[in-house]
Amino acid sequence: MTDTSTLSKQDPAPPELRAAWEANRMVPLWESPTAHKLEIEREQPHSWPWSVTKPILQRTAEIQSPKVVERRVLSLVSPFSKHPEDEFTCGTVCATMQTLLPGERARPHRHSMNALRFVMEGMGAATIVDGKDCPMEPGDLILTPGWCWHEHYHAGEGPTIWMDVLDVYLHLFLGTDDFQPGPVRDQTPQYDDIAFSTANILPGVDGHQREYSPVFRYPRADAWKALQNAPVGSDGGKKVRYVNPVDGGSVMSTLDCYLMAPVTGTATRPYQSTANTVCCVVGGSGYSVIGDKRIDWKAHDIFTVPQNLWATHYSDDPDTSIFMVTDREVYRRLGLLKEKLQD
Ligand code: 1HN
Numbered sequence: 001m002t003d004t005s006t007l008s009k010q011d012p013a014p015p016e017l018r019a020a021w022e023a024n025r026m027v028p029l030w031e032s033p034t035a036h037k038l039e040i041e042r043e044q045p046h047s048w049p050w051s052v053t054k055p056i057l058q059r060t061a062e063i064q065s066p067k068v069v070e071r072r073v074l075s076l077v078s079p080f081s082k083h084p085e086d087e088f089t090c091g092t093v094c095a096t097m098q099t100l101l102p103g104e105r106a107r108p109h110r111h112s113m114n115a116l117r118f119v120m121e122g123m124g125a126a127t128i129v130d131g132k133d134c135p136m137e138p139g140d141l142i143l144t145p146g147w148c149w150h151e152h153y154h155a156g157e158g159p160t161i162w163m164d165v166l167d168v169y170l171h172l173f174l175g176t177d178d179f180q181p182g183p184v185r186d187q188t189p190q191y192d193d194i195a196f197s198t199a200n201i202l203p204g205v206d207g208h209q210r211e212y213s214p215v216f217r218y219p220r221a222d223a224w225k226a227l228q229n230a231p232v233g234s235d236g237g238k239k240v241r242y243v244n245p246v247d248g249g250s251v252m253s254t255l256d257c258y259l260m261a262p263v264t265g266t267a268t269r270p271y272q273s274t275a276n277t278v279c280c281v282v283g284g285s286g287y288s289v290i291g292d293k294r295i296d297w298k299a300h301d302i303f304t305v306p307q308n309l310w311a312t313h314y315s316d317d318p319d320t321s322i323f324m325v326t327d328r329e330v331y332r333r334l335g336l337l338k339e340k341l342q343d
Contacts, residue, residue: 043306044079045290045291045304045305047297047302049298054300061099074096075096078090088168090278091306092276093165095325101154102124102157102158105152106152108149110150112178112179113166114212115143115150115167116255116257118140121138123160124160129143129150130150131149139223141257143213146252148188218251223240226259237261239261240258242259256327258326261322264320266314267313269342272342274308274339275337278326279304281301283319285317290310
């Protein structure tokens with residue numbers, strides 16, 4: 001009788017054929033761990049509470065080396081990275097925390113990556129984006145779209161801390177990552193933000209064939225006012241979208257931003273999407289249930305809602321709002337966006 005237990009362990013390929021595969025960089029699909037997987041490992045939510053990050057940022061701000069002063073940035077790296085060099089935070093979205101001290105300056109540079117800044121704390125800093133001066137005050141959203149020159153400076157008092165969000169990982173995957181240090185040259189002419197500051201009336205922008213909003217600064221007060229006046233949405237919460245006024249679409253081609261608030265005392269209806277979201281709590285407190293994990297949060301906490309997990313948010317604090325950045329637009333443009341609300 002044949003001993004099947006030894007047979008099944010035997011390599012069906014002759015050793016010299018296996019050696020030929022290896023020598024010629026060929027891999028048998030039936031042995032590939034990624035092909036036809038039934039059990040797909042999913043990212044799980046993760047949070048960086050302000051009570052933990054703030055003291056670390058304060059200690060990091062004490063380092064005086066010029067290299068650090070120029071780029072005092074800490075990446076928030078998902079514990080679910082498949083490779084340690086993947087400095088992504090959630091899906092294609094990469095979030096970092098940056099501190100700028102009074103008198104400090106990050107010299108101008110530009111990169112193909114789209115980036116945005118969401119200000120958490122401090123007054124008196126600003127980012128210059130293609131020559132436009134964008135003051136950075138708590139709750140403000142500042143865009144630095146791909147290939148726009150940008151530099152940060154701080155003429156105020158006390159540290160300014162913000163969250164940066166970039167689509168770095170997507171560029172690394174697509175082979176489109178590119179970087180240029182200053183001095184500023186070949187700057188793209190841009191419109192002043194004020195040209196778009198009257199609700200419902202737009203200037204003619206013939207020839208504005210850009211993949212990003214001509215408005216680079218979205219002040220906190222405007223977003224908060226819009227949120228207060230927004231109707232309750234189909235998920236039972238309030239949500240406003242930061243848009244490109246020219247076409248009503250996302251602010252940049254790969255990053256899409258929202259400000260949301262659950263109706264006080266009512267959990268939002270669970271929502272599921274193929275897109276990934278990074279959340280930064282602007283104010284208030286509450287909790288989210290994401291997949292089977294509960295994350296309690298308060299002001300300046302950052303947490304993730306990875307793709308395909310049901311998520312619901314709850315708060316009993318009327319000051320609550322959450323800034324959300326998603327890669328939803330990447331999925332939508334590729335025809336891969338699926339999203340649903342629980343019945
Ligand atoms: C970058 O250029 C900045 O300009 C911040 O402030 C964070 C993370 C990855 C790659 C480039 C900045 C960044 C970054």
